[in-house]
Amino acid sequence: MTKVSVMTVDDSAAILTIIAAYLDDTEFEVIASERDGRRAVRKYSELMPDIVLLDLIMPGQSGMETLAQLRAIDPDAVVVMISSLGTEDAVHQCLTTGAKSFLQKPFARDDFIEFMRTIVDTG
Amino acid sequence: MTSRFFGQYLLEKGVIGREALLEAINRQRQTNRDFCELAIAKGFLEKRRAPSILMAFRASDRSIEEVAVDGGYLTQEQVDEVLKEQKSGWIRIGTALVQAGHLTEEQVEIRLAKFHEQEHEVEEQLQADFEGFAETGTLKACFNLTAFHFARLAGGVTKLRLVEEDQAEVAPGYQRFAQKIVGDKEFCLAVDFPAELVEMVATRMLGMAMEPGSEAATDAVCEFVNLVGGNACTQLERLGYRLRPEPPFSSPDRADFPGKKSYRAGLVTEETDFDVHVFF
Secondary structure, rough: OOOOOEEOOOOOOOHHHHHHHHHOOEEEEEEEEOOHHHHHHHHHHHHOOOOEEEEEOOOOOHHHHHHHHHHHHOOOOOOEEEOOOOOHHHHHHHHHHHOOOEEOOOOOOHHHHHHHHHHHHHH | OOOOOOOHHHHHHHOOOOOHHHHHHHHHHHOOOHHHHHHHHOOOHEEEEEEHHHHHHHOOOOOOOOOHHOOOOOHHHHHHHHHHHHHHHHOOHHHHHHHOOOOHHHHHHHHHHHHHHHHHOOOOOOOOOOOOOOOOHHHHHHHHHHHHHHHHHHHHEEEEEEEEEOOOOOOOOOEEEEEEEEEOOOOOEEEEEHHHHHHHHHHHHHHOOOOOOOOHHHHHHHHHEEEEEHHHHHHHOOOOEEEEEEEOOOOOOHHHOOOOOOOEEEEEEEOOOEEEEEEO
């Protein structure tokens, strides 16, 4: 069975580790992990993952800027923002900029897997 | 008070999609009028005076109505009239979704009940007295969420024992992890952990043993502070503040904030204790 490819982008190595562990032994495969938005945009063009999990608050190039660039490269890019910040403003801005959805930290493994399946099911 | 926005919860659960949530938020923004805007429309407040009220509001954690009356901008009767009109026209996200045809009232009611049931209401674990602190709302959000997230990681009970103003130096044997919050107000949240807690938090965050003092351990504990800071910003949005966290850090040369007013809370667990500071 072909796995759903995922690219994770977060300046926190801890979050990248947690997500990789959560997705281990599921129908999802983490094909790339990046800690920098600019590198993530370049990697996206090479790999074209099915889903991008993108941190909102990052040093250097922000999550919002990275989102805008990903959507510019590929209007069909499926990008899910993740953040401990879940204000209405932040959610609104991310969705307006083209994020498919938004996941607030912290999240438990089972809830995360269910969420990822919803993302796949809703195309 | 939860640290999650109901609309985002519905999105996360797949109950609504992106377009539905955007439509509902936009509908709210067209309908819901803010306090100063209404006061101006009613002729109670001159437009040029509104920035002063907002500045005073952001400098403390009092409600904008209190600030308006205490500052002599509006009378209590005028405030009551503005609030009455604001409330009569105000719609919540659930109502906006119903009005836009994305959910029924019954569906909203059921989901809201689940939201309140499932979402971790941050319990008031404070045993300390906040009387006399101007920044009570901010301090409560930061200290309560630190206790809540620590308890979630460590298990057991974490209680806040003390809140006081202090000079906020890092005690010997402790490592400071901090995050600056910016926007309508600026402050810095800092958690001082003893070495054994650094290791524990890092291990629990990642679900694997961490080498003490390693970059990975520091990064994991920074992420802990990031959870607290980001969730605090979300909670404080309900008080009317637009805030966002900057990336968290831990570094001796950035860990002190000379000249800043500082409050310290002592947190106590079954086995140890640590400090949380908020600098303004």
